[in-house]
Amino acid sequence: MGSLRAFVEVLLPDGSRAIAGHGDVIGRLWSATLHIDDARVSECHGMVSLRGGELVLLALRGRFAVGERLCDQVVLAKGQTILLARELAIEILDVQLPERVLALEGPGLPRQALPSVSALFLDPPRLAPRYAASAVAQLWTTGDGWRLRIGDEVRELEAGSTFEVHGSRFEAVYMDLEAAAQRATRREGQLDVPVHMEAFYDTVRIEVGASVTTLNGIPARLLSELIAIGQPVDWQALAHEIWGDEPRLLQRRKWDVTVGRLRRKLQAAG
Numbered sequence: 001m002g003s004l005r006a007f008v009e010v011l012l013p014d015g016s017r018a019i020a021g022h023g024d025v026i027g028r029l030w031s032a033t034l035h036i037d038d039a040r041v042s043e044c045h046g047m048v049s050l051r052g053g054e055l056v057l058l059a060l061r062g063r064f065a066v067g068e069r070l071c072d073q074v075v076l077a078k079g080q081t082i083l084l085a086r087e088l089a090i091e092i093l094d095v096q097l098p099e100r101v102l103a104l105e106g107p108g109l110p111r112q113a114l115p116s117v118s119a120l121f122l123d124p125p126r127l128a129p130r131y132a133a134s135a136v137a138q139l140w141t142t143g144d145g146w147r148l149r150i151g152d153e154v155r156e157l158e159a160g161s162t163f164e165v166h167g168s169r170f171e172a173v174y175m176d177l178e179a180a181a182q183r184a185t186r187r188e189g190q191l192d193v194p195v196h197m198e199a200f201y202d203t204v205r206i207e208v209g210a211s212v213t214t215l216n217g218i219p220a221r222l223l224s225e226l227i228a229i230g231q232p233v234d235w236q237a238l239a240h241e242i243w244g245d246e247p248r249l250l251q252r253r254k255w256d257v258t259v260g261r262l263r264r265k266l267q268a269a270g
Contacts, residue, residue, distance in 0.1 A: 004159070005116065007095075008020055014036075019116070022049060027060075029236055029237060031130075044234075050180055077092060100174045102174070121134075199220075222238060225241050
């Protein structure tokens, strides 16, 4: 069947090879898909993103260069050498861009392309590009296929596969590659609604139509970091920016509290 996903194969500075797809991070964090243990690399240096049917490397907390040119983003192509710091480079060995990828859809979850590892949550239904023990289901690629875990049961996943969790039925489907890069903002029962955000680090102003909401404090800082990055990113990368080098367990507790507060504020604002 093939992996039905877009990905790049990368030669890392230590000589090892790694695979990365949409949403995967390159950086010094141990959880980064392209992990580089070097002080010259930022914790969350860059991220691979699917844009307009191409895989692009986006600068997050670091910069990089291709040839003599400094970049904050570059379309990835086979044979490229990308310099992350002086005398520290990665090489793009291969780029795979299939015509279609595997996606998931279900009640409250619009059709969404699967990242290499994802966790399915309910209330509200959403896919997170990471492993999470608290999720109702885990989905991941083996390189030549896909797997689904619900509880202790692991099964094959392919286009047409369906499964049910807590009364909600989900289906794996094909999705055109270019459509997989699109992200629309929707409100239930309405057409797309323009959302305008202005971030000022510890204050964020959100306009949805004629409605205006202002956020302050840590929730605003979290949202400001997301706006600056402009793409999904692992929670630990954001937590590190906000709480520094505090222990991971303490960061997770603060993260959960902050995200809960942020969601309540956004829900109250409609």
